[in-house]
Amino acid sequence: MxxxxxxxxxxxxxxxxxxxxxxxxxxxxxxxxxxxxxxxxxxxxxxxxxxxxxxxxxxxxxxxxxxxxxxxxxxxxxxxxxxxxxxxxxxxxxxxxxxxxxxxxxxxxxxxxxxxxxxxxxxxxxxxxxxxxxxxxxxxxxxxxxxxxxxxxxxxxxxxxxxxxxxxxxxxxxxxxxxxxxxxxxxxxxxxLDGGSDYRMVAPAARPERGFGSGRWIAFGARGDAASAARTAGLAPPEPHEPTTVLDGHRALRALAVRRSEATQGVGATAEVWFDFADLLEAPSIAEDYLELAAAFDRWVLVDVPPLSEASREARQRFVGLLDVLVHADAPLTVLARTDRAGLVDISDPPPDLFRTVSRLALLGEGAV
CATH class of the missing domain: 3.40.50.300 (P-loop containing nucleotide triphosphate hydrolases)
Incomplete structure (x- = not known):
């Protein structure tokens, strides 16, 4: 052999x-x-x-x-x-x-x-x-x-x-x-392999400085808004002139913003993309799109994420696939959501593999406003 x-x-x-x-x-x-x-x-x-x-x-x-x-x-x-x-x-x-x-x-x-x-x-x-x-x-x-x-x-x-x-x-x-x-x-x-504990649910002694786990989950609630939540969290929400199209042809998707920074001493160049949940996941996007985007953008912000019970069945499954891709790429993800993580997945008909998404979202830092 x-x-x-x-x-x-x-x-x-x-x-x-x-x-x-x-x-x-x-x-x-x-x-x-x-x-x-x-x-x-x-x-x-x-x-x-x-x-x-x-x-x-x-x-x-x-x-x-x-x-x-x-x-x-x-x-x-x-x-x-x-x-x-x-x-x-x-x-x-x-x-x-x-x-x-x-x-x-x-x-x-x-x-x-x-x-x-x-x-x-x-x-x-x-x-x-x-x-x-x-x-x-x-x-x-x-x-x-x-x-x-x-x-x-x-x-x-x-x-x-x-x-x-x-x-x-x-x-x-x-x-x-x-x-x-x-x-x-x-x-x-x-x-x-089941030692009885989901280790992603255990808060680390210190938040990682890079990678997927360096991202945040920022819940602003049903009465808040994503832009105000972003500012409170120290982020600059997209300006009216920033929306743009990523990918080509029938795969084109609307991004709220694409921001690039040049390499400086000790810090590499970065490319950050902002997406509205609906623009990315209620659209007919596929895993191949997320793979290509994850290769192009090393930081992600997903805005106005609703409870999955309010999303279409297709968008729920796409959300699971997106998280799979971003974790594999180890790309930092910041989520601006209308709900906390428990509310996100409070759903009677969850998509396949949602349990894996729940575990992975636990890696993100808390940033409720």
Whole structure:
């Protein structure tokens, strides 16, 4: 089987590297994380020895905020493999690439085949983060990916909020994803990570100075207004001349403001975009738009966010997707909302994966006015 280079005592070395890296970040692994690390380290040693009885990979699932991505990323970084032979993929960019290939007038089968082949050619370690499937198209792509991982025996880490049987849970379509479920159960270690705490809900000792968690949630209430709330919070609300169009053609979206600053000594150039919730999320925007915008703008402000019960079903799902993209991009987000975070998600028919959004919004600082 293909795999990373073999080294003596690989399991112990990997555990030590991950624990040391966590400690440098001020993190102490909980009991569940430590137990999972030990199991994955043993699997990694089998991979490095190219053992015939090695699992193809490890599928880690569990509730939001338990440290799945952080731990898997540390393990992935610690696995020894040649430069360029380690491939990490996040859910949304993966499907963006597939859509790009569809746009090149490929058949669905050809697009899936070429996407998977290009992704895996030369890969000796593979990490797919935040796997979730809610439609038959995504299930078909997952089937091809998992089948190819098993056929090539590429050491793989998969993380998800869902157990394999929970993927594409809709009973009308679940049969489409069953080939992946069978292969995962037959060829992967499937482990739950749930130490009982959502660590995103625990206030940090100090707010981060950069990244998604450096943003704020500013609730101004039903009687307030976003502009006044922005000023009170020390932000400059958009002026009447600032609205502009971002993206092109049928994908054009209205932004309240685009603000750029030049690099100065010790501070890099920044690009900040302001969007009204309705302009961005009640419009027919898609995840590909958010990915492109996240690449262009490193700071975001989302204005006049209502309780999701007052938004359309489509806008609710887009909000979940937007948060996925911004967290993955680690882009600071400031939200000016008509409600607090609890009121945002007080809804009788939540969109899929809203639980993950709730966990992520807890990373933002509080800024009620």
């Amino acid at each position: 293909t795999g990373p280079r073999a080294t003596p005592g690989a399991a112990a070395r990997l555990r030590s590297a991950v624990e040391r890296s966590a400690a440098q970040s001020g993190i102490v692994l909980d009991a569940a994380q430590s137990a999972l690390l030990a199991e994955v380290a043993e699997a990694a040693e089998l991979w490095e020895r190219r053992a015939d009885d090695a699992p193809v990979g490890v599928f880690v699932h569990g509730p939001a905020g338990r440290g799945k991505t952080r731990l898997a990323a540390e393990i992935f970084a610690a696995i020894d493999a040649p430069p360029g032979a380690k491939q990490r993929v996040h859910f949304h960019p993966f499907f963006q690439e597939l859509q790009r290939r569809f746009g090149a007038r490929m058949t669905a089968r050809d697009a899936i085949e070429s996407t998977v082949a290009e992704l895996l050619d030369g890969a000796r370690v593979f990490f797919f983060d935040e796997l979730h499937v809610h439609d038959p198209g995504g299930a078909s792509l997952l089937n091809r990916l998992v089948a190819e991982l098993v056929a090539r025996r590429i050491p793989t880490l998969l993380t998800s909020n869902y157990a394999p049987e929970g993927l594409l849970a809709n009973p009308v379509f679940h049969h489409v994803v069953e080939p992946s479920v069978r292969l995962i159960r037959e060829h992967f270690l499937v482990r739950t």
